[in-house]
Amino acid sequence: MSHDRLPILVFGATGRQGGSVARALLKAGWPVRALVPDPSKPASLALQQAGAELVRGSFEETATIEDAMKGMFGVFSVLPGNLSAEDEVRYGKTIADLAARSRIDHFIYSSGASAGDKLTGVPRFDAKPRIEEHIRKLPLAATIVRPMIFMEMLVRPGFGLEDRRLLSLVRPDHAIQLIAVEDIGKIVAATFADTARFGGVTMKIAGDRLTGHDLAAAFTEVAGEPIVYARFADDVLAANADLAQMASSLEDGPLAERVDLNLMRALNPELLSFRSWLAGSGRAALRAVLRKPGAAV
Numbered sequence: 001m002s003h004d005r006l007p008i009l010v011f012g013a014t015g016r017q018g019g020s021v022a023r024a025l026l027k028a029g030w031p032v033r034a035l036v037p038d039p040s041k042p043a044s045l046a047l048q049q050a051g052a053e054l055v056r057g058s059f060e061e062t063a064t065i066e067d068a069m070k071g072m073f074g075v076f077s078v079l080p081g082n083l084s085a086e087d088e089v090r091y092g093k094t095i096a097d098l099a100a101r102s103r104i105d106h107f108i109y110s111s112g113a114s115a116g117d118k119l120t121g122v123p124r125f126d127a128k129p130r131i132e133e134h135i136r137k138l139p140l141a142a143t144i145v146r147p148m149i150f151m152e153m154l155v156r157p158g159f160g161l162e163d164r165r166l167l168s169l170v171r172p173d174h175a176i177q178l179i180a181v182e183d184i185g186k187i188v189a190a191t192f193a194d195t196a197r198f199g200g201v202t203m204k205i206a207g208d209r210l211t212g213h214d215l216a217a218a219f220t221e222v223a224g225e226p227i228v229y230a231r232f233a234d235d236v237l238a239a240n241a242d243l244a245q246m247a248s249s250l251e252d253g254p255l256a257e258r259v260d261l262n263l264m265r266a267l268n269p270e271l272l273s274f275r276s277w278l279a280g281s282g283r284a285a286l287r288a289v290l291r292k293p294g295a296a297v
């Protein structure tokens, strides 16, 4: 553990990705400054308790962000999924511009694995590629990470597990790539530790690659009862542009491109397979969605 590292400014540190990054950086010995909209929220206080310095601010407050970047070694930028495409692009570009102006040593932007390199013409699908394109033009040692589907997304209520089905977008023999949110932080922390290697790199990140059959078998084993894999019906996909876009990306688009899992394990020796995630932190979420509070799941 190094004690002379300069701090890293983390956006979204009370959320999934930023929270994972802040925890992993603190554990690796980096001082962390977190820009949070509300420092009195329990998640902000927990972050402070864990050792992060809190700065109150939001994406709209350019002067606050620029001030918060003073003296930082790195910046981790992630934007919430509920922004309009216009705001997402504006905030994403502004944060990167401020990092370049502040001469940040290493900037990491978390994009999306379905981003791909070609624009689709649909603003909400193109927000992340447009931010990426902007970052690549800046005089900044920047790494763009594109996390694959979060393992946590599979156990969200409303995706079929309540009815013992795993509703998915692809055929059961088709492999998909997943990542546990806690591994995003560990991979990002390892990336900050090697600017010479990762400055200028764009990489998809994942923890496992497995078919629908494998997923159903893993769920069945941990749930102790059959969970079947079911693909969304064609008419449901046809009626929902977001689902349809994701399905085609998973089948033969950017989400189907293989992640180098050996590199992931080299960056994060604790990388979780889907089964190990499900046996650990995924277990409680599975139990909740199966509505088996007292069960051994």
Ligand SMILES: NC(=O)c1ccc[n+]([C@@H]2O[C@H](COP(=O)([O-])OP(=O)(O)OC[C@H]3O[C@@H](n4cnc5c(N)ncnc54)[C@H](OP(=O)(O)O)[C@@H]3O)[C@@H](O)[C@H]2O)c1
Pocket (backbone or CB within 6 Å): 011, 012, 013, 014, 015, 016, 017, 018, 035, 036, 037, 038, 041, 043, 057, 058, 059, 060, 078, 079, 080, 081, 111, 112, 113, 147, 148, 149, 150, 153
């Ligand atoms: N690959 C996948 O499966 C997957 C799944 C979900 C999302 N995503 C992507 O992940 C990204 C979102 O990351 P996440 O899931 O980590 O987000 P998240 O858990 O929703 O957290 C959002 C964070 O942004 C902060 N925030 C919200 N509004 C803010 C503002 N105006 N100014 C400053 N901070 C603000 C929130 O603070 P408060 O807590 O104070 O509100 C929170 O810390 C999106 O790009 C989304 O597309 C990918």
